[in-house]
Amino acid sequence: MAGKVKWVTDMEKSVLINNFEKRGWVQVTENEDWNFYWMSVQTIRNVFSVETGYRLSDDQIVNHFPNHYELTRKDLMVKNIKRYRKELEKEGSPLAEKDESGKYLYLDFVPITYMLPADYNLFVEEFRKSPSSTWIMKPCGKAQGKGIFLINKLSQIKKWSRDSKTSSFVTQSTKEAYVISLYINNPLLIGGRKFDLRLYVLVSTYRPLRCYMYKLGFCRFCTVKYTPSTSELDNMFVHLTNVAIQKHGEDYNHIHGGKWTVSNLRLYLESTRGKEVTSRLFDEIHWIIVQSLKAVAVNASPSLTSSTANDRILKYNLINDTLNIAVPNGEIPDCKWNKSPPKEVLGNYEILYDEELAQGDGADRELRSRSGQSLGPKASRLRDAGRTVLTTWK
Amino acid sequence: MLQEESDLSLIIAQIVQKLKGSNLYAQLERQAWGSWEKRILKSLNSMCTELSIPLARKRPVGEQKELLNKWNEMGTDEPDLSLFRPVYAPKDFLEVLINLRNPNYENGDSLSFRTHLGLIQVPLKVKDIPELKELFVELGLTTGQLGIDDSTQVPPELFENEHVRIGQKVLTEQDSAAAQQYIRQGSPTALRAELWALILNISSHPEDILYYEQLKTNVIQHDLLVDSLIYKDVKLTASNDDYYFVFEDYLYQVLLCFSRDTSVLSHFAYNSASPPKSYIRGKLGLEEYAVFYPPNGVIPFHGFSMYVAPLCFLYHEPSKLYQIFREMYVRFFFRLHSISSHPSGIVSLCLLFETLLQTYLPQLFYHLREIGAQPLRISFKWMVRAFSGYLATDQLLLLWDRILGYNSLEILAVLAAAVFAFRAVNLMEVTSLAAAEAVLADLSTLKVMPLLQIFLFATVT
Numbered sequence: 001m002a003g004k005v006k007w008v009t010d011m012e013k014s015v016l017i018n019n020f021e022k023r024g025w026v027q028v029t030e031n032e033d034w035n036f037y038w039m040s041v042q043t044i045r046n047v048f049s050v051e052t053g054y055r056l057s058d059d060q061i062v063n064h065f066p067n068h069y070e071l072t073r074k075d076l077m078v079k080n081i082k083r084y085r086k087e088l089e090k091e092g093s094p095l096a097e098k099d100e101s102g103k104y105l106y107l108d109f110v111p112i113t114y115m116l117p118a119d120y121n122l123f124v125e126e127f128r129k130s131p132s133s134t135w136i137m138k139p140c141g142k143a144q145g146k147g148i149f150l151i152n153k154l155s156q157i158k159k160w161s162r163d164s165k166t167s168s169f170v171t172q173s174t175k176e177a178y179v180i181s182l183y184i185n186n187p188l189l190i191g192g193r194k195f196d197l198r199l200y201v202l203v204s205t206y207r208p209l210r211c212y213m214y215k216l217g218f219c220r221f222c223t224v225k226y227t228p229s230t231s232e233l234d235n236m237f238v239h240l241t242n243v244a245i246q247k248h249g250e251d252y253n254h255i256h257g258g259k260w261t262v263s264n265l266r267l268y269l270e271s272t273r274g275k276e277v278t279s280r281l282f283d284e285i286h287w288i289i290v291q292s293l294k295a296v297a298v299n300a301s302p303s304l305t306s307s308t309a310n311d312r313i314l315k316y317n318l319i320n321d322t323l324n325i326a327v328p329n330g331e332i333p334d335c336k337w338n339k340s341p342p343k344e345v346l347g348n349y350e351i352l353y354d355e356e357l358a359q360g361d362g363a364d365r366e367l368r369s370r371s372g373q374s375l376g377p378k379a380s381r382l383r384d385a386g387r388t389v390l391t392t393w394k
Numbered sequence: 395m396l397q398e399e400s401d402l403s404l405i406i407a408q409i410v411q412k413l414k415g416s417n418l419y420a421q422l423e424r425q426a427w428g429s430w431e432k433r434i435l436k437s438l439n440s441m442c443t444e445l446s447i448p449l450a451r452k453r454p455v456g457e458q459k460e461l462l463n464k465w466n467e468m469g470t471d472e473p474d475l476s477l478f479r480p481v482y483a484p485k486d487f488l489e490v491l492i493n494l495r496n497p498n499y500e501n502g503d504s505l506s507f508r509t510h511l512g513l514i515q516v517p518l519k520v521k522d523i524p525e526l527k528e529l530f531v532e533l534g535l536t537t538g539q540l541g542i543d544d545s546t547q548v549p550p551e552l553f554e555n556e557h558v559r560i561g562q563k564v565l566t567e568q569d570s571a572a573a574q575q576y577i578r579q580g581s582p583t584a585l586r587a588e589l590w591a592l593i594l595n596i597s598s599h600p601e602d603i604l605y606y607e608q609l610k611t612n613v614i615q616h617d618l619l620v621d622s623l624i625y626k627d628v629k630l631t632a633s634n635d636d637y638y639f640v641f642e643d644y645l646y647q648v649l650l651c652f653s654r655d656t657s658v659l660s661h662f663a664y665n666s667a668s669p670p671k672s673y674i675r676g677k678l679g680l681e682e683y684a685v686f687y688p689p690n691g692v693i694p695f696h697g698f699s700m701y702v703a704p705l706c707f708l709y710h711e712p713s714k715l716y717q718i719f720r721e722m723y724v725r726f727f728f729r730l731h732s733i734s735s736h737p738s739g740i741v742s743l744c745l746l747f748e749t750l751l752q753t754y755l756p757q758l759f760y761h762l763r764e765i766g767a768q769p770l771r772i773s774f775k776w777m778v779r780a781f782s783g784y785l786a787t788d789q790l791l792l793l794w795d796r797i798l799g800y801n802s803l804e805i806l807a808v809l810a811a812a813v814f815a816f817r818a819v820n821l822m823e824v825t826s827l828a829a830a831e832a833v834l835a836d837l838s839t840l841k842v843m844p845l846l847q848i849f850l851f852a853t854v855t
Contacts, residue, residue, distance in 0.1 A: 191640035191706075192466060221640060225467045264637060267788050270583040271708050 005330055009038040015316045019323055023330050035333050038063045045069065058335040061326060065206065070296055074179045075140040077292075078113050084295035095291075109288045113181040116160040123180055124161075127154060134183040134228075139176055149234075150183060185228040190268065192225040197262065201289055201352060202322055208355035210340065211293055212325060213286065214318055215348045219265050221258040259311075290353045321347030430490050430733065434693055435670050437481050442619055445477055449619045449687055458614050465610070468625075469633070469642040475626045480696035484778045487695070487731060488513075488771070491741055494733070511763060512748030513770045518735055520746040523754065526808060527850055529800065532578040533843070535851050540580025541792040541843030554582075561585045570595060578799035580792050580843070587708040593798050594721040598714050606713035609651035616654075620688045624649045628699045637787045641706035645699050648716050652723075658690035661724040665732055692728070697775075700782040701727050704790050726803055730778050738803040743777050744770055746807040751814060754853060758818050767827040772834050773810040780806055784837045793842050809842060812849035816840070 005025040009016055016038055020027065028034050039047065039062055046052050048066040056062065070076050085107050088096035097105045114123040116137075127135070137157065139147040151157055160178065187194050200214035260268075269278040324345045327333060340354060442449055453461070464471065492513045510517075521529065533539065538553035548554070557579060564572045565588050573592045581589050591597065613621075628645045632638045638645075652658070662669050669691025702719050709715040729739045736742065751769055752759045762769050776784050780803070781793060796805050813834065814821065820833045 192643065193640065224470070225643070258639070260637070260640070264787065267583060268707050271586055271791075272710055275582070275584040 003332065005035045005327060005332060006033060007036045007038070008034045010040050010043050011038060015312065015319050018316060019319045023323070025330070035059055036061050036327060041072075059333050061333040065203070067296060072143075073140045074138055075115050075177055077295075078110065078115065078179055080295045081107075081110055081292065084291075106287075107291060109284075109291070111182040111184060113179050116157070116178045116180055120161050124154065134185055135180050136183040137178050137180050139178055141177070151180075187226070189226050190221070190265075193222045194226040195219045195221045195260075197265075197285070199262070199285075199289070200318055201293070202325060202349060203293060204325060208359070209290075209293060210354050210356075211290070211352045212346065212349035213289065213352040214321065215262075215350055216314060216318070217262040218314075219260045219262065221260070223258060286352060293353075317348065321349050325349060430487075431668070431670055434481055438619070438670075438687075438693065441478070441481075447619055447622075451617050453615060453617050457617075461614050465614075465647070467643055468646040469628075471625075473622065473625060475622060475629065478622050478626045480627060480630075481623060481693050483696040484775045485771075487740075487778070488774045491733070491744060494741065510749070511752060511759070512745070513768050514741065514745045514748060516735075516741060516745065518742050518745055520737070520742055520749050521804065523750070523850060523853070526804070529802070530796075530805070530808075530846075530850060532799075533796070533847055533850060535847060538579060539843050539847070540582065540795075541789070541841065542847065544580075558582045558585070561589065565589065565592065568592060574799055574801070576799075577795045581795045583788075583791075586791060586795070590708065590718065590798060591714075594718060594725070596714070596717045596721055598711075598717070602717055603713045606651065606716050609654050609716075610647075612654045613650045618653060618688055620653050620694060621650055623694050624653065624699070627694055627696060631697055631783065632699045632703045635700075635703065635783055638700075638703035638706065638783075641703060644706050644710070644712065644715060645702050647712050648702050648719055649694070649699060651716060652720065653688040653690050653692070653694070655690045655720065656686070658692060658720065658724060659686060661728055662691060665728055665734065692723075695731065697779050697783070700779050704782050704787060704794070707787055707791065725801075726797060727780065729803060730780065740778065743803060743807040744774065746804060747773055747777070747810050750808065750811040755811075755815055755818060758814065758821060761822055762830060765825050765827070765830070767824070767830040769814060771827070772831055773814070776810055776813075776837075777803075777806045781809065781837075785840060785842065786838050789840065789842045805846070808849065809846055812845040813837065813840065815849055815853070816845055 005023070006028045007020045007025045008028055008030045009020075010030075020036075025036070030037065037043075037060070041064075044062065044064045047054065047056075047062065070080065085096060085104065088107070095106050099105055112126060114120075114126070116123065127133070132152070134150055134152045137149050137151060157180070189195075197217060197219055199217035202212045202214070204210045204212070266278060266282070269281065324347055325341050328337075328341050328345060340356070438449075441447075461468075492515070494514070494516050527534070531537075538557060540554070540557065543553040544550070561576060561582055562585065564576050565585060570592050573589050577589055577593065624646070628642060628649070632645055633642050659669055669686045670693060701723065702715075705715055705719055705722070709718055726738070729736060730743075731740065733739070733741060748770055759769065780797070781790055785793065793805065793809065797803060817833055821830060824830045824833060
């Protein structure tokens with residue numbers, strides 16, 4: 001069958017299968033010759049594992065990069081960011097510039113975080129500096145809000161202490177790895193509620209880095225009003241926005257699922273806070289994403305389960321646009337592909353960062369085009385109004 | 395001499411006609427509103443009796459404290475609302491309007507009215523497209539518009555940047571009249587909250603905040619039956635809306651206070667309706683014991699909370715939000731559910747809509763009528779709600795910009811007709827009311843300004 005892309009998937013998701021079928025692609029099994037395999041996380045692990053893995057041939061594409069788990073696990077992500085920052089500092093890159101108090105000017109986007117149990121003592125030292133602070137504990141290998149809890153007393157995480165009594169009965173390796181971060185207890189609230197952002201980013205190549213952001217991301221709201229009150233630290237409906245958690249709350253509404261589109265958010269913020277602040281916010285969000293990718297930090301497996309009718313439509317269109325970029329013109333994949341796709345196929349994606357374009361004019365362009373988009377009036381805006389503009393940079 | 399006499403008699407004749415007309419309309423309005431008012435009150439009273447709930451009662455102290463604690467999250471309250479039903483829904487109101495008749499029909503204001511095939515049978519004067527073009531001249535093809543000329547394909551230097559600059563100037567000079575003129579071309583999102591406040595003459599003085607706090611105290615101390623109706627309405631409409639569900643709690647804070655605000659009664663002076671009255675228990679018919687119920691004289695109907703919801707995108711300080719809503723209500727929204735002959739009244743809007751359709755899209759109009767899908771039956775709910783909940787929020791705000799700018803609700807009827815024009819091809823193929831409803835069920839992707847522009851300025855008349 002000349003010319004038709006052969007696909008396999010081990011995930012029974014209609015948003016995927018409908019998209020493959022509408023392109024007239026041919027479904028095959030994984031033992032046959034395939035071009036495109038949309039794999040579940042477990043399968044990816046097998047394919048790229050040292051023991052059981054195999055090498056992909058030049059006409060095969062999968063939906064995750066081999067190092068993806070470097071990116072999914074929270075502890076590895078934190079390590080990568082810390083390492084990335086140190087590397088930039090060593091190179092003398094202007095991106096790693098710090099202010100008088102030692103805070104990174106442009107790379108301060110992760111709150112203070114430690115690995116447990118490894119960094120327990122470091123954490124305790126930090127904790128004692130501000131004993132009334134709240135910290136959030138997240139299991140390294142889990143997703144969808146599972147296993148997360150908040151603490152404000154050292155006693156609550158006793159079992160991660162290296163010299164805790166339990167460790168003599170339990171070996172280090174079975175103590176589950178967690179990251180603990182300073183909890184941001186004054187988040188932006190809308191309608192008095194906490195929300196987060198679910199944004200879709202497609203990385204088509206790492207070297208050079210080419211990534212796209214889907215314009216139709218969304219915000220997920222908690223069903224309950226936010227309160228920093230310590231009596232509600234246990235109430236996950238107040239603090240965690242994941243749909244998987246919120247779905248079980250009493251007030252969860254199945255018609256809208258507690259979500260807003262990112263453009264709604266933008267409208268609301270522009271209307272209530274002004275255009276400049278809002279544009280800066282979105283620029284900084286894009287900046288964080290690009291820097292994180294560079295430090296290699298991306299979540300492997302967004303949910304393809306749809307919770308509402310609107311959601312299903314969104315994910316179908318998302319996969320559609322994704323496939324148009326990843327497998328242009330429905331041609332058989334070729335690892336030698338290296339061209340940027342033309343604007344028409346982007347659909348609802350927009351270019352977040354294209355390293356080739358950026359490198360055209362050197363590293364200073366990278367700093368000025370922080371938003372990752374082609375240079376325009378926005379690019380010249382820098383983080384803190386009080387800081388001198390980077391024209392002073394040598 | 396003769397010329398003067400005939401001029402004079404012409405003038406006199408006109409005056410007589412006008413007086414006659416106004417008397418006629420006043421009669422019409424009083425009769426029609428009177429019987430509708432009776433119906434609503436009856437419905438409210440019977441609900442009251444059936445459920446054995448008083449129209450009003452003072453809350454015990456414990457309950458007052460509880461409510462005060464929960465003031466910012468009344469949405470989490472789950473009172474049993476299953477036995478409450480909205481006093482009326484827009485479609486009930488439509489039936490009343492359809493049955494309005496002009497008692498002096500023979501003296502009819504326009505001959506062409508005899509050929510009117512819509513549902514409204516009252517010969518009010520409405521504008522045609524040439525007259526609408528004059529009224530909405532700033533929406534013309536050669537004038538820049540937000541909602542059209544700020545799309546991503548248009549470079550901002552062409553219109554948007556300058557328009558924003560002018561808007562900022564208007565705000566700095568606090569010129570309300572200029573703001574109203576300016577906003578006809580749409581408001582930049584970042585300036586809208588201030589511009590609307592300027593046009594509506596709302597400024598938050600301490601006495602305004604105090605007034606709101608007093609209303610809040612009123613809510614805490616007394617429970618009204620209409621409160622349950624408000625809860626029910628919010629739960630049924632705004633809570634299920636993709637955009638407005640987040641603001642549920644603000645809606646209670648505004649609407650509960652609103653129903654106790656007696657200053658709203660003053661709008662009845664220019665509203666031909668009159669506020670519903672009730673009597674202290676046992677004193678039925680005795681005027682000294684008559685009270686307005688609810689205190690603001692406005693009985694909420696199904697969808698009422700949607701008048702407030704879009705405003706939550708602009709104002710998050712409760713007393714400001716409240717003031718803006720109250721002013722929008724007494725200037726505009728009340729006209730959408732009371733019977734009057736005012737050009738922005740719902741009766742005129744319905745007639746305007748039907749006339750536009752019948753005159754400029756006759757084929758579509760006749761087809762829909764044939765299949766039992768009178769267009770007004772579909773568009774009525776859009777107009778009563780000023781399109782809130784039907785359009786995307788950014789589009790709705792652009793539409794309401796123009797309501798403020800032109801100080802008229804006629805644009806609602808024009809938009810309704812424009813929507814039908816836009817979907818005409820699909821509508822011509824349907825063969826039932828249900829199918830027509832389906833074609834027009836989802837307006838969330840519509841861009842209102844292009845639709846209005848094309849309908850008014852690019853259609854052959």
